[in-house]
Amino acid sequence: MSGVLVVIEQRAGKISRISWEALSAAQRLGAADSVTAAVLGAQTEAAAAEIAAKAPGKVIRIEHPLLAQYTADGFVLALQQLIQKESPAYVVLPHTYQVRDYAPALATRFGQVLIGDVTGIAEGPVFTRQIMQGRLNGNYRPTGEGPCFVSVQAGAFPADSSASSAATIATFTPTIDASQIRTKPSEPFRAGAQAVDLSSAPMIVAVGRGIKDQGNIPLVEALATALGAELGASRPICDNGWLPMERQIGSSGQTVAPKLYIAAGISGAIQHLVGMKASQCIVAINRDRAAPIFEVADYGIVGDLMEVVPALTEAVKAARQ
Numbered sequence: 001m002s003g004v005l006v007v008i009e010q011r012a013g014k015i016s017r018i019s020w021e022a023l024s025a026a027q028r029l030g031a032a033d034s035v036t037a038a039v040l041g042a043q044t045e046a047a048a049a050e051i052a053a054k055a056p057g058k059v060i061r062i063e064h065p066l067l068a069q070y071t072a073d074g075f076v077l078a079l080q081q082l083i084q085k086e087s088p089a090y091v092v093l094p095h096t097y098q099v100r101d102y103a104p105a106l107a108t109r110f111g112q113v114l115i116g117d118v119t120g121i122a123e124g125p126v127f128t129r130q131i132m133q134g135r136l137n138g139n140y141r142p143t144g145e146g147p148c149f150v151s152v153q154a155g156a157f158p159a160d161s162s163a164s165s166a167a168t169i170a171t172f173t174p175t176i177d178a179s180q181i182r183t184k185p186s187e188p189f190r191a192g193a194q195a196v197d198l199s200s201a202p203m204i205v206a207v208g209r210g211i212k213d214q215g216n217i218p219l220v221e222a223l224a225t226a227l228g229a230e231l232g233a234s235r236p237i238c239d240n241g242w243l244p245m246e247r248q249i250g251s252s253g254q255t256v257a258p259k260l261y262i263a264a265g266i267s268g269a270i271q272h273l274v275g276m277k278a279s280q281c282i283v284a285i286n287r288d289r290a291a292p293i294f295e296v297a298d299y300g301i302v303g304d305l306m307e308v309v310p311a312l313t314e315a316v317k318a319a320r321q
């Protein structure tokens with residue numbers, strides 16, 4: 001067993017940001033050219049070419065007509081066969097809904113467990129993941145025989161890779177019979193419902209429960225408009241129906257990494273942080289100086305958002321005149 005296999009997730013040929021983050025996490029585990037990236041589907045040529053441009057080492061297209069749509073059975077069978085052939089020491093996956101669905105079963109096929117939702121990799125390697133709703137960090141060292149399965153949390157690793165030359169591309173055709181697939185896929189969760197793509201917004205002003213009332217949302221909206229930013233929200237705001245669900249940021253909403261993220265009246269619960277902590281510059285406005293959001297903030301304003309936000313809006317407008 002040697003080398004690192006990273007599984008890149010693609011949907012209709014589009015590769016998610018977290019897959020690039022998984023690639024960069026994989027490159028921390030092994031010499032760049034010992035990393036093999038695998039992409040599954042029925043037509044993966046374009047996705048493989050995109051990966052090859054960013055990944056040194058090797059790209060493997062795992063192609064089969066029965067992989068056209070995601071099924072846990074199909075993905076487990078295909079990856080199991082590739083892992084048996086390639087015999088990697090580590091298998092790195094992005095911690096997506098899909099991976100949560102099939103990766104534990106895949107690990108079990110090798111008598112292993114999945115070290116899920118990893119936020120850090122240290123020498124050893126030692127994998128860090130949060131436990132007890134984010135109150136504690138647990139460190140995990142792989143032991144025993146067999147490949148070590150790891151999934152990485154969104155936003156925990158940079159999305160850039162250390163490629164200096166393009167990878168070679170190979171195709172692997174797994175043996176899958178339709179009778180082995182026990183589920184019938186339907187439309188993917190949330191497909192088409194995402195009218196707002198916050199993940200590509202360069203600036204986001206996000207509002208939390210500190211806003212107190214739906215009637216106060218225009219205060220924050222005005223700041224977003226002045227900046228030319230998108231409006232985002234923590235979960236309670238969307239749960240209350242004060243803003244649409246598609247504006248929710250966090251573990252059960254969108255994952256974003258804008259140049260500027262302003263968090264107004266957001267405490268910084270772990271489920272929110274995982275969706276925005278990769279932002280380049282975080283400004284937090286909160287009247288509680290002990291709020292956890294300040295731990296990830298580049299700039300913190302301790303104060304009442306009802307005063308701070310309108311003042312900021314005026315300052316932005318004045319600066320733009």
Ligand SMILES: Cc1cc2nc3c(=O)[nH]c(=O)nc-3n(C[C@H](O)[C@H](O)[C@H](O)COP(=O)(O)OP(=O)(O)OC[C@H]3O[C@@H](n4cnc5c(N)ncnc54)[C@H](O)[C@@H]3O)c2cc1C
Binds near residue numbers: 254264268287
């Ligand atoms: C399975 C699961 C998934 C979840 N997914 C998500 C998710 O995707 N996204 C998400 O955001 N949450 C998610 N949550 C909820 C999360 O745990 C928190 O409850 C939520 O993020 C809190 O939102 P908040 O910060 O807006 O509210 P609160 O935690 O209530 O914080 C409000 C903050 O506003 C400050 N404040 C109050 N008044 C003012 C004022 N006048 N001026 C300035 N500051 C003020 C307070 O000091 C406080 O820090 C999830 C929870 C679970 C269990």
